[in-house]
Amino acid sequence: MARITAGIGCSHVPVLGFAHDHKKTQEPIFKPAFDGFDWTRKWIKDEAKPDVVILVYNDHASFFDMKIIPTFAIGCGERFGICDEGFGPRPVPDVEGSPDLAWHIAQSLILDEFDMTIVNEMDVDHGLTVPLTMMYGDVPEWPVKVIPLAVNVVTYPPPSGNRCWALGEAIARAVASFPEDxxxxxxxxxxxxxxxxxxxxxxxxxxxxxxxxxxxxxxxxELRMIEHVEYLRETGSEGIEMVMWLIMRGALGKATKALHRHYHVPVSNTALGHIVLEPTG
Structure with missing residues (x-):
């Protein structure tokens, strides 16, 4: 059966995509940020080697807009293009989906009482492509299939941390019931x-x-019980994006250990966080 073997938390700071695309990763302002991913790039290539990544991110009004704002949307297509965010699409490969697993997860989640929006044609923005770049670098094709899972953290009301954690638990149940190895x-x-x-x-x-x-x-x-107002007060209006990390954490089960951790400021005008977690029970 399919199994969740690890979880990764990662900021998706857009300027890191810019630095990579313009060959600036070794410049003093960017090098410390990229150096913190050296361990993960080696681990993911030599040891972890995932077949599929369920990548939880938020769209920044690049594909979705104020006309349609799904709280949780799952990409079930075979391929996802790259959004033009105002400067043309990033020069990175299209994203290959995993439709069989995605449809299985969608069905399982809906029967598990999560009202998912199913998206068959979708372009993805820096929220999804920057983490792929940080893990895989400059590649002609992404060496992993991706199931995009978009979460509304752009406009009120975003989902609670508790609901995100519970969604992660439901994703774990869905993956465990998929028969392919x-x-x-x-x-x-x-x-x-x-x-x-x-x-x-x-x-x-x-x-x-x-x-x-x-x-x-x-x-x-206890992270699942942090209220929206605390994120806003303590981490700024965009810090609410951290509820998406709780979907990842909820999917890993009762207990975890950290294999790698990296924190760096400043990157642009944001903090950069990164952690690799392994389920332990």
């Missing part, structure tokens, strides 16, 4: 603390971010 990872992206507008633009709360990273490990589930 697949190595599956779940990635939660976005965050960490940042605010892009208003009087608190540039807010970074490293202490809060690192407590969040601490509590992703072990057997505690």
């Amino acid at each position: 697949l190595n599956v990872q779940v990635w939660g992206t976005g965050g960490m603390s940042h605010q892009l507008q208003g009087p608190r633009a540039g807010l970074i709360n490293a202490e809060w971010d690192n407590r969040f990273l601490d509590k992703l490990t072990g057997d505690t589930d």
Whole structure:
């Protein structure tokens, strides 16, 4: 049967995509951010080798807009193109889907009382492509199939952390019931603390971010109970993206251990967080 073997948390800071695409990764302003992914790139290539990644991200009004705002949307197509976010599409490969597994997960989640939006044709933006770049670098084709799972954290009301954690648990049940032998990872992206507008633009709360990273490990589930107002107060208006990490954590089961961890500020005007987790029970 399919199995979830690891989870990855990763910020999807758009400037990291810019730095990679313009060969600037070794410049002093960007090098510390990219160096923190060296371990993961080697691990994912030499050891982990996932067949499919369920990649939890948010669309930044690139494909979805104010006309349609799904709380949770799952991409069930065979291929996903790259959005034009105002400067043309990023020069990265299209994303290959895993429709058989995606449709299985969609059915399982809906019967498990999660009202998923099913999307068969979709382009993806930096929320999904930057994490792939950070893990795989410059490749002619992504060496993994991807199931995009888009979450609304752009406009009110976003889902609660508790609902996201529970969705992760439901995803784990869905994957475990798929008969094909697949190595599956779940990635939660976005965050960490940042605010892009208003009087608190540039807010970074490293202490809060690192407590969040601490509590992703072990057997505690207290992160699922953080209220929206705490994310907004402590991590800025865009820090709410961290609820997407809780889908990843919920999918890993009762307990986890960290295989690798990286935190760096500043990247653009945001904090960069990254963690690799392994389920332990």
